[in-house]
Every structure is written in C-alpha cells, then in structure tokens.
Amino acid sequence: MITRVETLSPQQNTENLIACSGCDLLYARQDLQVGEFARCDRCSQVVQTCKPLSIDRSLAAVLAGLVLLLISLCLPFLSLSRSGIESTISVLDAVVSLWDSDMRWLGLMTLGFIVLLPLIRLLLLSWVLWSIRFEHKARQATRVAFRWSVQIEPWAMADIFMVGVVVSLVKISSLANLEAGLAFWSLLALVGVMVIVQMTLCHDTVWNKLEERT
Amino acid sequence: MNARDAGLKVCSTCGVLQSLDSDVPCRRCGARVHSRKVHSLQRTWAFLIVGMLAYIPANVFPIMMTKSFTGDRSDTIFSGVMALTDSGSHFVAFIIFFASIVIPVAKFVIVSSLALSIQFNWDTSLRTRHRLHHLTELIGRWSMIDVFVVAVLAALIQLGAILTIIPGVGINAFALSVVFTMLAASSLDPRLLWDGEKDVY
Numbered sequence: 001m002i003t004r005v006e007t008l009s010p011q012q013n014t015e016n017l018i019a020c021s022g023c024d025l026l027y028a029r030q031d032l033q034v035g036e037f038a039r040c041d042r043c044s045q046v047v048q049t050c051k052p053l054s055i056d057r058s059l060a061a062v063l064a065g066l067v068l069l070l071i072s073l074c075l076p077f078l079s080l081s082r083s084g085i086e087s088t089i090s091v092l093d094a095v096v097s098l099w100d101s102d103m104r105w106l107g108l109m110t111l112g113f114i115v116l117l118p119l120i121r122l123l124l125l126s127w128v129l130w131s132i133r134f135e136h137k138a139r140q141a142t143r144v145a146f147r148w149s150v151q152i153e154p155w156a157m158a159d160i161f162m163v164g165v166v167v168s169l170v171k172i173s174s175l176a177n178l179e180a181g182l183a184f185w186s187l188l189a190l191v192g193v194m195v196i197v198q199m200t201l202c203h204d205t206v207w208n209k210l211e212e213r214t
Numbered sequence: 215m216n217a218r219d220a221g222l223k224v225c226s227t228c229g230v231l232q233s234l235d236s237d238v239p240c241r242r243c244g245a246r247v248h249s250r251k252v253h254s255l256q257r258t259w260a261f262l263i264v265g266m267l268a269y270i271p272a273n274v275f276p277i278m279m280t281k282s283f284t285g286d287r288s289d290t291i292f293s294g295v296m297a298l299t300d301s302g303s304h305f306v307a308f309i310i311f312f313a314s315i316v317i318p319v320a321k322f323v324i325v326s327s328l329a330l331s332i333q334f335n336w337d338t339s340l341r342t343r344h345r346l347h348h349l350t351e352l353i354g355r356w357s358m359i360d361v362f363v364v365a366v367l368a369a370l371i372q373l374g375a376i377l378t379i380i381p382g383v384g385i386n387a388f389a390l391s392v393v394f395t396m397l398a399a400s401s402l403d404p405r406l407l408w409d410g411e412k413d414v415y
Contacts, residue, residue: 018224154351
C-alpha cells in the first residue's frame with residue numbers, strides 16, 4: 001500500500017520521495033518487489049514500477065526491433081499488378097516517389113513518423129540499454145539520450161502506419177492485385193516488438209542504473 | 215500533500231524532485247523542470263484552435279483523387295467513408311470513420327471542456343476528467359491512419375493511364391489538425407485539474 005506524505009521536515013531527503021506526475025501528490029518511495037508497481041491512489045497514474053529483468057529483456061527487444069526496421073526499409077513492401085503492369089515499392093521508395101511527384105509534405109511526414117523517429121528512438125534506447133548492460137560509465141549524454149527516447153515516443157507511428165496500410169489494401173483490393181512483401185511482415189513484427197519494448201522497459205530501473213554509475 | 219505545497223517540483227521525464235525555487239535543470243536527466251507546465255492553458259488553447267481551424271479545410275477539400283480510364287473521382291474524408299461502406303467494407307469504413315471523424319471531434323470537445331473546467335473551476339468529477347485527459351493523449355495519434363492510407367495509396371498506385379492516385383489538399387490540412395490537437399492535449403497539464411480540488415474527493 002502506497003503512503004502519502006502529509007508533512008515534510010526540512011531535513012527530509014527528497015530521494016525517498018516521489019511525486020505523482022498526473023496530480024503532483026507526494027508519496028514515500030516504496031520498496032517494491034520485482035514485478036510490482038504502485039499507483040497513485042488519487043488519480044490512478046502509475047508512479048513506481050519494478051519490472052523483472054527489464055534491462056536484458058528490453059535490450060533484446062530493442063535490438064530485434066532495429067534489425068526488423070532495417071529490413072522493412074529496404075526490402076519490397078508491397079507489390080501491385082493490374083492489366084500486366086506491375087509495381088513494387090519499398091518503404092523508402094514510397095517516400096522518394098511521394099517526394100518526386102510533388103507531394104513533399106506527405107513524403108516528409110511519412111519519412112519522419114515511420115522511419116526517422118522510430119529509428120532514432122531505437123538507436124537511442126539501444127545505446128542507453130547497452131551501456132547499462134555492459135556497465136559502461138554513464139555519461140550525461142546517455143541520460144539525455146534516454147530522456148529524448150522517452151519524449152519521442154508518442155510521435156513514432158509505425159503501429160498506426162500498419163493499420164493505414166491494411167486499410168489501403170482493403171480499399172484497392174477491388175482495383176488491382178496486391179501482394180505483401182517481406183518488409184510488410186517485418187514491419188508488422190516490429191509493431192509487436194515495440195509493444196514488448198513498452199512492456200519490459202522499466203523507466204525507474206533505467207534511471208536508477210544511470211545514476212548509480214557516475 | 216502536493217509536491218508544490220511541500221516546496222518541491224518534479225521532473226516530468228525522470229521523476230527527480232528538486233526545490234521549487236531552484237533554477238537549474240534536472241540533475242539526473244538535464245530537462246528543464248517546472249512545477250506546472252509553462253503557460254499550459256494558453257498553449258492548449260492556441261494549439262487547439264489551430265487544430266480546429268485546420269479541420270475545416272480537411273473536411274471541405276478532397277483528400278484523394280483517383281484517376282483511371284473508368285473515370286476520375288475525388289474523395290473527401292466523409293465521402294471516402296461512404297465509398298467504403300458502399301463497397302461492403304463496413305469494418306474498415308468504421309475504423310476510418312472513428313479515426314478521422316469521431317476521435318478528432320471528441321478531442322476538440324474534451325480538450326476544450328477540460329481547459330474550460332480548469333479556468334472556471336467546474337465542479338465535475340476529477341477522476342473522470344483525469345481519465346478523459348489520459349484517454350485523449352492515448353488515442354489522439356491514431357487519427358493519423360487516414361494520412362498514411364493516402365500516402366501509401368499515392369506512392370503505390372502510379373500505374374499511369376490505368377490508375378493513378380493523387381493526394382488532395384485536404385490531407386495536409388488533416389495531418390496538421392491531428393498534429394496540433396496532439397500538441398494541445400500534451401500541453402494541458404493534468405495537475406492543474408487537481409489544483410482546483412476541494413478537500414473531499
């Protein structure tokens with residue numbers, strides 16, 4: 001059971017305190033067992049987590065994610081044929097073709113949301129987790145990297161893109177024959193892997209480890 | 215007791231507490247720390263109004279033009295949904311309807327009423343309002359589905375005279391609208407809701 005802090009002595013060490021990010025209520029830091037988490041009892045925001053084997057698991061998932069993302073960028077994504085004419089595109093081709101046909105905004109947005117931001121996020125996370133896992137000395141840069149990877153998160157939209165792709169497939173299934181390429185499946189797998197990253201990555205653990213090693 | 219009442223402010227990225235009147239960045243992650251998001255309501259309103267304005271051309275102008283030898287057609291968001299229903303893809307039509315019409319409109323209503331509720335100290339359940347805010351942050355990004363649909367179709371379908379798909383102006387406006395409402399929702403500081411709390415909850 002999480003306990004609220006009602007009075008504070010001036011000598012109180014702030015390291016033993018946590019504040020709910022949703023409603024600013026002050027709590028005493030808990031000694032959580034592995035696998036437990038604590039919620040704010042006023043606004044139900046999760047305030048403290050302690051996920052099992054977080055570093056190992058999320059590093060594994062992040063590395064898998066990087067491989068999958070690189071695969072999905074280069075290999076054929078979709079191919080389409082109608083009346084003997086065939087066209088096959090990879091994700092990068094799609095961006096280039098949008099750019100070339102004067103749809104620069106749409107091309108840039110696609111590039112940013114589904115290629116660059118997910119890639120940056122995965123690179124930052126793999127760097128941070130790698131340096132924790134192999135006990136490199138943590139530098140300020142590593143912490144900044146982790147902060148950024150947290151802030152980028154809502155803007156990396158590979159998952160939404162995949163729903164968009166499936167919808168487009170349905171939309172044109174009557175107009176042409178479509179075939180999903182390898183990149184399609186690896187991007188789909190990436191979405192799954194990102195969910196695993198989300199589930200296994202424990203921000204509290206990462207921040208604590210980053211702080212220990214300075 | 216709130217952190218602010220205890221003379222503390224919390225880093226929104228990494229959770230380290232520091233004194234309310236210290237001016238330095240967070241000692242752990244280097245982020246600038248504010249007890250409440252700076253100009254939260256002003257920013258929320260500004261982003262939200264831009265988002266709502268952009269939503270008008272997004273619905274008026276076509277988002278996608280289809281050119282084929284059987285004839286040209288251009289679709290707005292709504293007529294695209296209708297076309298999907300007509301072709302029997304009810305489930306997909308529902309997804310697009312939900313992502314492009316229900317979610318944006320719901321976000322306009324929810325975010326603006328949350329901002330008003332803070333400004334005028336409304337007496338509605340804080341838990342409900344907090345949940346609504348959480349929900350808008352969570353589902354807002356899914357509105358982008360339609361943008362990606364148009365991007366994929368336009369990039370993929372370049373079969374010359376047989377079939378070509380060209381994105382319309384509407385889709386740019388729609389993407390802007392989604393981005394700005396996402397910014398509006400994330401500028402709104404949920405802690406402001408709880409600041410107005412009466413002692414009983």
